[in-house]
Amino acid sequence: MDMPVKTTESLDLFVNATQQFERALTWVDGIKEGIIDFLINPKRTIHVRFPVNMDDGSTRTFHGFRVMHSDVRGPGKGGIRYHPSVTEAEVTALAAFMTWKTAVVNIPYGGGKGGIVCDPKQLSRRELRHITRRFVAELGDNIGPHTDIPAPDVYTNAQTMAWIYDTYDRMHPGGNNLAVVTGKPLEMGGSLGRDEATARGSWYATEQLLRRKGVPGLETLEGARVAVQGYGNAGSIAAYLFHDAGAVVVAVSDSRGGIADDDGLDPRDVLKFKQDTGSVVGFPGAKKIRNEDVLAYDCDVLIPAALECSITTANARKVKAKLIVEDANGPITAAADEILRQNGVVVLPDILANAGGVVVSYFEWVQNLENQQWSLERVESLLNEKMCRAVDETVDRFDELKAKYRQGFNKGKPGPTLRDAALVSAITRIATVVLQRDIWP
Ligand code: NAD
Secondary structure (H helix, E strand, O other), X not given: OOOOOOOOOOOOHHHHHHHHHHHHXXXXXXXXXXXXXXXXXXXXXXXXXXXXXXXXXXXXXXXXEEEEEEOOOOOEEEEEEEEOOOOHHHHHHHHHHHXXXXXXXXXXXXXXXXXXXXXXXXXXXXXXXXXXXXXXXXXXXXXXXXXXXXXXXXXXXXXXXXXXXXXXXXXXXXXXXXXXXXXXXXXXXXXXXXXXXXXXXXXXXXXXXHHOOOOOOOOOOOOOEEEEEOOOHHHHHHXXXXXXXXXXXXXXXXXXXXXXXXXXXXXXXXXXXXXXXXOOOOOOOOEEEOHHHHHOOOOOEEEEOOOOOOEOOOOHHHOOOOEEEOOOOOOEOHHHHHHHHHOOOXXXXXXXXXXXXHHHHHHHHHHHHHOOOOOHHXXXXXXXXXXXXXXXHHHHHHHHHHHHHHOOOOOOOOOOOHHHHHHHHHHHHHHHHHHHHOOOO
């Protein structure tokens, strides 16, 4: 029998990552006990503190860190977040997601993530430049094209990446250093298609999941009702790509609130309105709804594209969607995930759904190493191929786990999910390489 279980809920992202990992581990045979700790915890965490002269003549000390979760399958890879409340636990969890994500889509990276505790909205461009350059100088050779490769994350952008490249290049003159960081401006080695990559990858993955009949009661995006939480890079682009594929975008939100229209919103008009006014709220002709109403909106597909831990035990039972596509990292707590499973809601997990961003970062890195610039058509076609293959492998693995379960494996425990399947593939891929490389010395 398919057992309901109670998972203790935490809003700490690393606790959630650990709970997901431990649950997936129950489906994996033959991993040596002694390497489990190595697979879940980060390989290293570097803390740096450095002073910066501010515009008003004062001096402030900033705290930054870089977590390399794993470099088993290749160099560390992951964004750098600038946020006043960024914590080591949050960055560690995001670094772990990167390790699993790069394994699920099978690109030759490990996982990393970084952060600086600061409020970019209160800092001038000069202050941000000095903070970024000093951070890179402090990290020294702990980042590099073949060691650990940063990228943008919350409140960092192509300009931040340009400063990272320039600083690293000044510290290592005479070589091709473009591959030290991805998400750079197009003019200095950025890849075509990087802006849309996360949302585009999630759309390709959704289409493939539907082709594989992975969502009971939902055959196609044509006419499907879609709600999107968060209208930034990932959310707004997902909204117009799903719309272009024939879906009807019925509700969207940002940090100031939500809007809905059962006849369908035009996502590009909403984006233009947000760019002009700062929010989706007030969009002409749409009704205003609360933020939480978007998650509970009557729809077929829900795309959380904003914050971690948005869907919890407090609201998971209200979700009406048949499918949740996790464009955000960690938007569903492990306890809420189990409620959704019991209610038959399919979750296309973050480590697969939003992997398009790191896949195109990988394409940027390859182009930099080869001094090439690929066409947009080539980037999009290779992204589609990578995402479809990863979905196929995950669905095949899911079918395998379901068959094992029917035969009595994991008796008394909850049945498998797509997240379990994706994590089992990731863990197996990483553990295999650990054993092939063999434990040094
Ligand atoms: P972003 O800053 O561009 O957008 C975030 C959006 O969320 C903004 O519109 C903001 O107003 C909204 N928001 C904040 N609080 C909200 C709330 N309480 N309710 C509703 N909306 C709220 O960020 P992004 O790059 O789009 O990233 C969003 C998520 O996607 C994050 O979890 C990020 O880690 C994940 N992600 C992004 C990428 C990428 O390439 N951009 C790649 C992988 C994962």
